[in-house]
Amino acid sequence: MRIISGKYKGRRLNPPKNLPVRPTTDMSKEALFNILNNYYDFEGLKVLDLFSGTGNLSYEFASRGAENITAVDADFGCVKYIKQTANEFDFNISAIKSDVYKFLERATLRYDIIVADPPYNFTQQEFEKIAQLIFDNNLLSEEGMLIIEHSKHTTLEHVTNWSFSKKYGGSIFSFFEFDKDESDKINEDSDIK
Template identity: 65%
Template sequence: MRIISGKFKGRRLSAPKNLPVRPTTDMAKESLFNIINNLYYFDGITVLDLFAGTGNISYEFASRGTQDIYAVDAHFACVKYINQTNKDLNTNINTFKSDVYKFLEKTPLKADVIFADPPYDFEEGQFLKIADIIFDRQILNEDGVLIIEHSKHTDLSQHKKHSYDKRYGGNVFSFFENATEEDNIYID
């Protein structure tokens, strides 16, 4: 795994082989960050990285200057690896060892970008539950975006806050926003 842009551009990170992870590919990650780069100034946002795994996405945000990054994963070794890498890179990633659903039910955090990369074998309802909790609890800031990574065999477009999908090989990023066309009311 490598960091593709920012002050740590080109830096290779080697996660322990025993971690239960599937890091986002460099090609997909580069495309994702090109989209995010057109939406936000990285140094002015708060990021919540759910099912953080190796911290791959969190390091990309940190490399681009994001200061408020929160990484959540239930696996102790993943959190330990993120903490060690955070220390080595001297970044400001805050980690939480927690079940993501329990974390979302209790967190007081609000974020501009929420990225979730749950296991691809989740059932559709498990993916949608992430979006439901985030929007019900208003964890996403008004102009924020929720991005859920999943396989091409999963379709999340029926969620009322779904905006669009971007596909990269077998990976799909589903984007969700607070305002959708259905939510907009036009007055003459």
């Protein structure tokens, strides 16, 4: 596993072998960040990395200049490794041990980018619930993007705010955004309060 771009480009990371993870491949990660480069300047972005595992995606965001990254995983070993790595590289990553759904139910911050890489064997409903909680709880900024990584056995095109999907090998990234009309409505609602 390596960091593919930014300040720490080329640095290799060697997480413990016993972590219960399936890290995003370098090829898929590079493709994902090529897409995101077309939408965002990473400097100063607020990022939420759900089911963060080894922290692979969090480190990539940090290396590219994202300043406020929250990594959430239920596994103690994963959270411990992310904290150690963030400390070693001086990354501003806050690693939180929590069930992702419980975290999303009580979260109050809004993020520019939210990435979720749950286990591929999750049910269709478990995948859909991620997007539902994020949009119902208003956790994504108006110009923000939610990306859910999944296998070809899961389909998310029918889920509200789905925008597009990209396939890389055995992985698919589904992208969710507010449509412009929805974004305007959020602005109007926040003006009323």
